[in-house]
Each structure stands twice: as structure tokens, then as C-alpha cells.
Amino acid sequence: MSFLTRIAPALLAATFLASPVLADDQHFPLQSYRVGPYAAGGTGFFGGFIDYMTLINTRDGGVNGVKLTWSEGETEYEVEKGVEVYQRLKSNPGIAAWNPLSVGIAYAMIDGVTADKTPLITINHGRTDTTDGRVFPYVFPLLLNPYSETSGIVNYIASKEGGPEALKGKKIAVLYHGSPYGKETIPIYELLAQKYGFDLVQIEVPHPGNEQGAQWLQIRREKPDYVVLRGWGVMNPVALTTAQRNGFPVDRIIGNVWSNSEEDVRPAGDAAIGYTAITTQASGNQYPVLQEIIKTVYDAGKGNLSDPARIGSVYHNLGIVNGILNVEAVRIAQARFGNRTLTGDEVRWGFEHLQLSPERVKELGAENLFRSINVTYDNHEGEGYVTFQQWDGQKWNVVSDWIAPDWALLRPIIEKSSEAYAKEKGLPIRSAADADAAVSN
Amino acid sequence: MAWFELLFAAEVALGGLLSGVMYALVAIGFVLIYKTSGVLNFAQGSMVLFAALTFVSLVERGVPFWGAVAATLAVMTALGFAIERTVLRPLANRSPMTLFMATLGLSYVIEGAAQLIWGTQVHRLDLGISNAPFQVWGLYLSTFDLVAAGIAAAMVAALTAFFRFTHTGLAFRAVADDQFAALAVGLRLGRIWGTVWTAAGVVALVAGLLWGARLGVQFSLSLIVLKALPVLVLGGFDSILGAIVAGLVIGATEKLAEVYIGPFFGGGIEGWFAYAVALVVLLLRPSGLFGQKIVERY
Numbered sequence: 001m002s003f004l005t006r007i008a009p010a011l012l013a014a015t016f017l018a019s020p021v022l023a024d025d026q027h028f029p030l031q032s033y034r035v036g037p038y039a040a041g042g043t044g045f046f047g048g049f050i051d052y053m054t055l056i057n058t059r060d061g062g063v064n065g066v067k068l069t070w071s072e073g074e075t076e077y078e079v080e081k082g083v084e085v086y087q088r089l090k091s092n093p094g095i096a097a098w099n100p101l102s103v104g105i106a107y108a109m110i111d112g113v114t115a116d117k118t119p120l121i122t123i124n125h126g127r128t129d130t131t132d133g134r135v136f137p138y139v140f141p142l143l144l145n146p147y148s149e150t151s152g153i154v155n156y157i158a159s160k161e162g163g164p165e166a167l168k169g170k171k172i173a174v175l176y177h178g179s180p181y182g183k184e185t186i187p188i189y190e191l192l193a194q195k196y197g198f199d200l201v202q203i204e205v206p207h208p209g210n211e212q213g214a215q216w217l218q219i220r221r222e223k224p225d226y227v228v229l230r231g232w233g234v235m236n237p238v239a240l241t242t243a244q245r246n247g248f249p250v251d252r253i254i255g256n257v258w259s260n261s262e263e264d265v266r267p268a269g270d271a272a273i274g275y276t277a278i279t280t281q282a283s284g285n286q287y288p289v290l291q292e293i294i295k296t297v298y299d300a301g302k303g304n305l306s307d308p309a310r311i312g313s314v315y316h317n318l319g320i321v322n323g324i325l326n327v328e329a330v331r332i333a334q335a336r337f338g339n340r341t342l343t344g345d346e347v348r349w350g351f352e353h354l355q356l357s358p359e360r361v362k363e364l365g366a367e368n369l370f371r372s373i374n375v376t377y378d379n380h381e382g383e384g385y386v387t388f389q390q391w392d393g394q395k396w397n398v399v400s401d402w403i404a405p406d407w408a409l410l411r412p413i414i415e416k417s418s419e420a421y422a423k424e425k426g427l428p429i430r431s432a433a434d435a436d437a438a439v440s441n
Numbered sequence: 442m443a444w445f446e447l448l449f450a451a452e453v454a455l456g457g458l459l460s461g462v463m464y465a466l467v468a469i470g471f472v473l474i475y476k477t478s479g480v481l482n483f484a485q486g487s488m489v490l491f492a493a494l495t496f497v498s499l500v501e502r503g504v505p506f507w508g509a510v511a512a513t514l515a516v517m518t519a520l521g522f523a524i525e526r527t528v529l530r531p532l533a534n535r536s537p538m539t540l541f542m543a544t545l546g547l548s549y550v551i552e553g554a555a556q557l558i559w560g561t562q563v564h565r566l567d568l569g570i571s572n573a574p575f576q577v578w579g580l581y582l583s584t585f586d587l588v589a590a591g592i593a594a595a596m597v598a599a600l601t602a603f604f605r606f607t608h609t610g611l612a613f614r615a616v617a618d619d620q621f622a623a624l625a626v627g628l629r630l631g632r633i634w635g636t637v638w639t640a641a642g643v644v645a646l647v648a649g650l651l652w653g654a655r656l657g658v659q660f661s662l663s664l665i666v667l668k669a670l671p672v673l674v675l676g677g678f679d680s681i682l683g684a685i686v687a688g689l690v691i692g693a694t695e696k697l698a699e700v701y702i703g704p705f706f707g708g709g710i711e712g713w714f715a716y717a718v719a720l721v722v723l724l725l726r727p728s729g730l731f732g733q734k735i736v737e738r739y
Contacts (some may be wrong), residue, residue, distance in 0.1 A: 267657020
């Protein structure tokens with residue numbers, strides 16, 4: 001691969017990259033990050049999303065004949081740049097949805113997208129109470145919000161110990177990133193510790209997390225049965241190498257959804273072998289949709305990843321799943337509103353009816369890549385199932401069945417938070433009829 | 442129980458000392474440039490990233506370890522002289538703030554160039570030094586930490602000897618004392634600045650290899666400057682010995698503070714605690730513990 005070929009995506013995205021935006025296309029503005037500290041995740045995720053849209057355009061001629069287009073603006077994962085890109089691209093015609101893959105940028109856009117009536121997708125992340133679509137009509141933390149992630153991890157540990165009752169008397173340490181993202185799950189771990197009777201220690205690692213000696217000495221003193229790693233970026237490999245230096249067994253460390261990529265484990269070398277992490281989408285390229293992308297997109301020289309070895313990596317597959325969910329929301333909305341370019345509010349309706357059973361997921365060529373989703377007007381997460389994968393030094397291997405978080409336990413807490421937000425902002429609480437009526441106007 | 446607590450406190454302090462050595466490795470690069478040109482080189486972190494990324498990218502392309510070291514040294518030398526020619530020389534005799542801002546801009550240019558040339562992927566760097574722990578009197582130690590400490594000690598000794606006993610080192614000190622006087626006695630300022638930036642590049646390579654082996658070689662390497670700044674304030678910007686002593690003090694202090702004071706603040710204090718220590722030192726002793734006191738007449 002030539003030098004120029006390799007750097008071309010970074011060069012182009014660093015300035016501005018777009019496919020032509022036509023009024024009769026369905027458009028996705030992308031606040032991507034291909035340079036900067038989180039570029040590895042950004043290139044994988046946005047690469048996967050674009051690869052899936054390219055597949056739909058190339059193989060199917062678009063969604064029911066409506067071509068998908070996209071524009072990229074570089075954010076370097078910085079909130080102010082993300083907002084600037086939003087302001088710059090929001091006048092493009094036919095915008096279907098925003099997908100920034102950044103908690104900070106998403107927070108900054110909530111008021112804007114609500115005013116624009118355009119969906120904001122925060123797959124696997126974002127503000128937890130946006131799950132409540134009654135209060136946040138345009139925000140969709142699809143598949144997994146932070147509270148469900150927490151519940152899924154505790155359920156997995158319980159399954160390893162022989163059931164929830166076996167958690168009583170165990171000790172779990174949570175090592176979290178010193179940021180709003182890292183702190184978001186503190187009360188949920190406390191709630192679950194009370195419910196199941198396990199001892200809990202929560203330890204903060206200051207950003208960026210490139211030095212964790214003190215934290216792991218505290219962990220050694222506490223002697224927990226498990227450590228949950230709620231990290232981000234460089235914090236993850238440093239946690240694994242520091243755990244090794246302190247003699248903590250790696251197979252007792254469970255990573256969260258932002259500590260589960262190849263980029264998190266490879267730098268840690270043998271310290272990461274045996275490490276387990278949660279995910280909503282399996283890695284690997286054996287799934288039919290991945291094989292189609294390789295055949296139709298990469299073999300034709302249209303792939304977005306500069307390094308084809310990354311096809312099927314965690315972030316790439318997350319981007320592909322994100323692409324499936326966006327495209328299917330458009331398809332569902334088209335079934336009601338017609339096979340044409342839809343407005344943002346019509347696509348919002350599509351997301352609020354995004355119900356993909358395991359059978360439909362199989363039809364889409366994604367069986368076992370992810371399980372299912374069941375979004376409604378009031379549940380914008382959509383009951384995503386999780387699975388756990390273990391690193392063997394070369395690749396991730398799935399080591400659990402699909403596990404359901406304890407949604408019933410979490411829902412009242414989410415509603416309490418969202419209703420408080422609605423009260424503070426003077427927002428109405430939507431009903432199903434409101435959600436349906438809004439788009440008709 | 443008391444014995445266990447004592448042992449634990451000793452372990453926290455020891456861990457901090459070993460971390461401090463790593464901070465000092467970065468700080469020494471700053472000191473080298475400040476000592477000879479009075480410039481606080483904000484681009485030192487970017488140079489660490491650039492050196493490590495160049496090295497690991499060459500190794501991944503099949504270049505043998507020592508070949509990659511030699512090639513990276515050549516690249517850092519070229520970079521040092523290029524910086525002297527294109528940035529420092531046109532800005533000669535400008536205020537320290539102007540030069541500082543120039544290095545701030547330089548840091549972004551180097552970071553961007555590093556990613557443009559070598560890509561944005563995270564790389565594993567295996568130096569073949571074990572990270573596995575072993576116990577000495579109940580304390581956990583790792584070979585990696587001890588090797589890093591040895592390398593830092595050797596570097597301090599070598600640089601101290603260099604500045605004291607070699608012709609070039611003496612020339613560096615002359616330029617640091619008075620640039621105009623140095624020029625008047627025939628020293629070539631451009632060459633000396635180029636050489637000292639090269640030396641800072643060598644230090645960046647060593648720091649980049651050790652930090653890269655610990656963190657992985659990735660963009661975040663450039664953020665390790667945040668760990669070096671309080672070390673510089675405490676030790677003095679122009680003292681190599683000060684960098685190593687302050688590194689040890691900062692490392693041990695921040696770890697002890699995290700463990701014993703952190704719980705009163707909800708944890709996660711070590712990031713800012715080192716800066717609080719530096720602030721106190723600034724108030725009491727503006728030139729740091731080992732820095733040269735500057736007396737100016739107006």
C-alpha cells in the first residue's frame with residue numbers, strides 16, 4: 001500500500017470529506033475523528049458505518065431507491081469542533097440522523113437536534129435518561145445505555161459465580177475514568193451492591209489515566225474478587241499492565257463497553273491475555289454482512305478502512321451495526337411515509353419503530369453479530385442484549401450467551417431522572433399518540 | 442496490622458519513586474533546551490510521540506531493533522536541526538514568551554506530522570523487559586521499573602558529565618549564561634542550538650521507548666508532558682539533577698496523597714495534587730529547589 005493511499009483518508013477528513021449532497025438523497029452528516037488521541041476508535045467506527053452505507057448503495061441501489069450520502073467533518077473528539085461541524089453541516093438537505101460517537105458532543109447537541117427535529121444517535125453511550133423517549137424525543141442511546149451496561153456486567157459476574165445469590169459477600173472494585181462518563185454509573189453500582197449484597201469499592205483514575213500505580217495498590221489492599229474496568233483510551237492498557245505488575249489476575253478484570261477494543265488490549269501485550277469485556281456486537285468477519293462488505297465494497301476498492309486487516313475489529317463492527325440500525329430506521333419510516341427522502345422527524349418515527357427480531361437480524365446477515373433491538377416511543381435504548389468476549393492475545397473470543405440487563409430495575413431510576421429534567425426545562429411528557437401525531441403535522 | 446499498613450505505605454512511596462523516575466525522563470528533555478536557550482519547549486511531549494512512533498513503525502516494517510534506534514536518532518537529529526533553522530533562527534533574540542508560543546505551535550505541527558506519516562493506530566512496543574512482579578521483603582517490584590530507573594540514572598550521570606567535562610557541554614553552558622558573550626568569543630549559536638535540540642530528541646527517544654512500552658505507542662504519549670511540568674517547577678527549569686530529584690519527590694508525594702488524602706476528596710486527586718505542590722514551591726522558591734536564581738538589575 002502506498003504512503004499516499006494510507007494517509008489519504010486522514011488528509012481528506014482532516015479538511016472536509018463529502019459525497020455530493022442531492023435533495024433526493026438521504027444524508028448522514030458525520031462528526032468523525034480520524035486524527036487526535038481517539039483516532040483509532042473514530043476510524044474504525046466511522047469506517048464501518050460508511051462501509052455499510054456503501055454496501056447498501058452498491059448492492060441495493062440505496063434504500064428502496066433512495067441513495068445514501070454522507071459528509072465528514074473532523075472533530076478530533078473535541079466538543080467545540082463537534083458543535084462547529086454540526087452548525088456547518090446541519091443545513092445540508094435530507095439529513096436523516098446525527099451519529100457523533102462522543103458523549104460530550106452529544107450532550108452539546110441535545111437542544112439543537114430537538115429544535116431541528118432530527119434524531120441524535122448515541123449507540124452504546126450517551127446520557128442514560130435519554131432512554132426515556134417521552135422526554136427526549138430525538139435522542140437514541142441505541143442498544144445499551146450506561147446503566148444497562150452496569151447491570152449486564154453484574155449479571156455476568158453473577159453467572160460466573162453460580163447465580164445472583166452467590167454475589168453476597170463478594171467484593172467488586174470499579175476502576176473508573178475521572179470524567180462525567182466514568183462517574184455516570186457510580187449510583188447504579190451502589191444500587192446493585194445493595195440489591196445483591198456484594199461489597200463495593202469505586203476508585204477514580206484521573207484523566208487520561210497514564211499512571212495508575214496508586215489505584216492498583218489500593219486494589220491490592222482491598223483484595224476484590226473482581227475489578228470492573230470502566231476506562232477510555234490509554235487508561236485501558238495501562239490498567240492491564242499495572243494490574244500485572246501488582247499481581248492481580250487478569251481473568252478477574254471485566255471491561256466495560258469502552259474498554260473492549262483491540263486498541264485497548266494490544267498495547268498491553270501478554271498482560272491482556274485472558275481479559276474479558278462486555279460488548280453489544282461480536283467481533284470477527286465471519287458474519288454474512290461482513291463477507292458481503294469484503295466482497296462488494298473492499299474487493300471493488302471502495303472500502304473506507306485504510307488497513308483491511310481491521311475489518312471485523314470491535315470498532316469497525318460497531319460502525320456496521322450502527323449502519324444497520326440507521327438504514328433500517330429509514331426503511332421502516334419509508335414504509336409509512338413513502339420511498340423518498342424523509343425529514344428528520346420522519347426518520348425519528350422510524351427509529352421509534354425500530355424493532356428487529358433475531359430472525360430479521362439474520363435476514364440482514366448479522367446473526368450473532370448482534371442479537372436484536374426493540375425501540376419504542378418511550379424506550380429509546382431498545383433492550384439491547386450484551387455478550388462477553390475474552391482476549392487470547394490475537395483476537396476476541398465470545399465466552400457467554402446473550403445476556404439481558406435488568407431493565408425493569410433500572411427503568412424507574414431512568415424515569416425519575418428524565419422527569420426531573422423535563423420539570424427543570426419545562427418539557428412535556430409525551431404519550432404514544434403525541435409521538436405519532438407530531439410527525440403528521 | 443500496623444506492620445501491614447507500614448509495608449503498604451512503603452510500597453506506595455516506592456511505587457511513587459519509580460513513577461517519578463519516569464516523569465524525570467521527560468523533564469530532562471525540557472531542561473536541556475531551557476538550560477541552553479531559555480526556551481520552555483512545549484513540543485517536548487510531541488517529540489516523545491514522534492520518536493516512539495518512528496521507532497515502532499520501523500520495527501513493524503522489519504527493521505532490526507538497533508537499526509531502528511539508529512534510524513530514529515538520525516530522524517531526531519534532522520528534526521532538531523530543522524527546528525533550529527526554520528523556527529529558532531528566525532526568532533533569535535525575541536522574547537521568551539514568543540519562543541514559548543513558537544514551541545506550542547511546533548508541538549501541534551509535530552503531532553500532526555507524526556500521525557500523517559505513521560498513521561493513527563495504537564502500537565504495541567515490546568522492549569523485552571519483563572513487567573511481571575517479584576517480591577523483595579514483601580514489596581512488589583518489577584524488572585521494568587528497575588531498568589527504567591537505571592536508565593534514568595545513567596542518563597543523568599552522562600548528561601552531568603557532558604555538561605561539566607566536554608568542550609561542547611561547556612559551550613552549551615556558555616550560551617546559556619550569555620548568548621552575546623558566547624557569540625563574541627566565536628561560538629556558533631546555530632550549531633549549538635541544533636545540537637541541543639538533537640540531544641533533547643535523543644532524550645525524547647529514550648523516554649518514548651520506556652513510556653511507549655508502558656502505555657503503548659499512541660497519541661496519548663504526548664500528554665506525558667503534563668506529568669513533567671510540576672517536576673520542572675519543583676526541581677528548577679535548568680537543573681538536570683533537579684529534574685531527577687523533583688521527579689522522585691513529585692512521584693512519591695502524589696501517590697501518597699492519592700492513597701491517604703484522596704479518599705477525603707472522593708479520590709482521583711493525584712493529577713492536580715502535583716500541581717498544588719508546584720504552586721507552593723513557586724510561591725516560596727520561584728526558581729525551584731535546584732534552579733539558578735536569576736538576579737536582574739533595572
